[in-house]
Amino acid sequence: MRVFVAGGTGVLGRRLVPRLVARGHQVTATTRSAARRGLLEELGAEAAVMDGLDATSVGEAVARARPDVIVHQMTAISGKPDIKHFDRWFATTNRLRTEGTDHLLAAAAATGVPHFVAQGYASWNGIREGGWVKTEEDPLDPTSTGEGAAALRHLEEVVIAAGGAVLRYGAFYGPGATDDQVELVRKRQYPVVGNGAGHSSWVHLDDAADATVLAVERGARGVFNIVDDDPAPAREWLPHLAACAGARPPLRIPVWLARPLAGAAAVAMMTEGRAFSNAKAKRELGWEPRHPSWREGFKEELA
Template structure:
């Protein structure tokens, strides 16, 4: 198929494009400037510059590529993690998940493309009631009122409403995905908050990419959690990550102190977050993970 990957030069796009090419697909991949055109070409894609926040730029790029399917991987997450000021840190990504999604869907409709796959998120943001592990039938946390949560809700509603596919990826790790977090861990600036019982789900970039290829090839519809087999509490995965990174164990900070220092998002993630189940993706897409657990993946990536 002709596959249009918006955001092909991102950390996931760089793992996705080669997998699509290896499966025989013709890939057009976008980047926001000329600096990464050569990288995308080396990965086997036809590389184009596109501004995901400019409707004309998006419409022109999609029309010229004439794709059979559009894959939306546009984000702008870079620099030191700033969970306390989450909306500020994610400001451009939030726009890409709202305005950018709308531009891509409009471009798809203009040329009659019905297959559309978009990146969403599922790590600790499931509804904070009941069990610790959520399925696609469970809503994302409805009490989250920040712009990041609003952007994800917009993306999912728009894509599902258009008959497309939403892939709720767990927290990424792999080449280039967690360097900033690991640096904070090594500096002991990434503490366990409160009881550390809040669960997260992780996924290696290569497994996220392989699931995306399957979603494209199966012309899947609806929502899929793309996470590994082991949702885990922060009190388990964070000390293990520190050990794999050769760092001292993370400090522990009480909730009352963490709230003004790190913000509500960090406290919710560490104490109340919910993980996710990948049973549907395995069952309906035939997805098999190279890294079934973050335990194996962290160890190999940080060896």
């Protein structure tokens, strides 16, 4: 197939593009910077410079590529994590998940692209009621990350309405995905908050890329949680991450202190977060993560 990957130079795009090429697909991948065209060409794709927030730029890039499927991987997450000011940290990503998604869907409609796959998120942001592990039938928490939660809700609604697929990836780990977090852990600036009972789901970049290839090739439609087999509370995964990084155990701080220091989102993640089940992706996509648990995965990546 002709596959158009919007956001080909991101941490997942760099794992996805060569997999699609190896499977025999003709890939056009985009970057916002002309200086990064060479990276995409090295990965085997035809490179296109595109501004995902400019409707004309998106429309022209899609029209030139004439794809059979569009894969939306556009984000703008960089720099030191700033969960306290989540809306500011994710401002451009939120626009890419709203305006950028709308531009890509409009371009798909204008050029007759029959299939659309988009990046969602499913780590700790399940609805904060009931059990600790959620399925695709459970809603995302509408208050988890402020404007970010609203952006994800918009993305899911418009993509599903268009007959596409949303892959709710867990928290990424793998080459280049957790460097900033590990640095904070080594500096003991990433504490366990309160009882640390809030659950999260993780996924290795390679497993996320494999699931995306399956969604492309099988014409998947609907929502899929792309997470590993081992949802776990912060009081388990964070000390393990520190140990694998050769760092001292994380500090533990009470909720009353964490709220002004780290913000409401960090407190919710650490104490009330709800993780996700991958049963549907296994059943309907035939996906099996090669890294079934972050426990072994962290060791491998940080060895």
